[in-house]
Amino acid sequence: MFGYKCQECHRGTVREATRKDFEVKFDRIPFVVPEAVIGECDACGAEHFHGREYKRWRQLFEKQQAKTGGVLSPADIRELREALGMTMSDFSALIGTTRQSLHHWEKEDREVPQSRMADLMMRVLEEGVRHGAVDVVAFLHDRARGAGIELAAPRAARDGARRSGPAWPAPETYDGLYGIARRESPASPCLHTIARAA
Numbered sequence: 001m002f003g004y005k006c007q008e009c010h011r012g013t014v015r016e017a018t019r020k021d022f023e024v025k026f027d028r029i030p031f032v033v034p035e036a037v038i039g040e041c042d043a044c045g046a047e048h049f050h051g052r053e054y055k056r057w058r059q060l061f062e063k064q065q066a067k068t069g070g071v072l073s074p075a076d077i078r079e080l081r082e083a084l085g086m087t088m089s090d091f092s093a094l095i096g097t098t099r100q101s102l103h104h105w106e107k108e109d110r111e112v113p114q115s116r117m118a119d120l121m122m123r124v125l126e127e128g129v130r131h132g133a134v135d136v137v138a139f140l141h142d143r144a145r146g147a148g149i150e151l152a153a154p155r156a157a158r159d160g161a162r163r164s165g166p167a168w169p170a171p172e173t174y175d176g177l178y179g180i181a182r183r184e185s186p187a188s189p190c191l192h193t194i195a196r197a198a
């Protein structure tokens with residue numbers, strides 16, 4: 001994997017080195033690789049990474065995420081879809097993916113789970129099914145914090161919007177923006193509808 005000249009100092013050679021409990025981040029989520037092979041310059045000590053090894057770490061990370069509930073399991077996804085009474089075709093269209101991807105995510109022996117973004121989309125839906133209204137900003141912020149991602153608090157969450165109701169511009173503002181003629185339901189009308197349908 002290594003044995004090439006260091007591009008940092010142009011003096012040393014990058015040698016293979018093993019690191020125990022090597023700390024990395026994927027999508028800003030901290031992850032510890034039990035045994036990582038990296039390259040280390042024998043002159044300046046700079047660390048180098050190899051694409052193939054990095055991919056292996058990513059796979060370990062995804063496996064761990066799936067195992068610890070970091071992402072919804074195939075059964076969780078199927079359950080959510082069935083709670084909504086939707087076919088694979090309709091559910092995939094609802095969340096903006098393809099039927100093929102959804103089919104893959106619902107497979108018990110899937111090799112790659114859904115992306116974090118797709119996972120969050122489905123979790124927002126799940127929350128809507130469970131509780132009706134969802135404070136999406138606070139919910140996503142909580143999910144990020146739960147995953148170990150450090151984020152500055154979004155304004156709505158920082159203002160205590162969770163307890164006192166969403167501190168958003170009036171729905172009329174959005175209506176004006178998008179030309180949507182809807183006035184009756186201020187919070188997450190789509191999710192309300194879905195929750196009722198379930």
Ligand SMILES: [Zn+2]
Pocket residue numbers: 006007008009010011012013041042043044045046
């Ligand atoms: Zn070097």
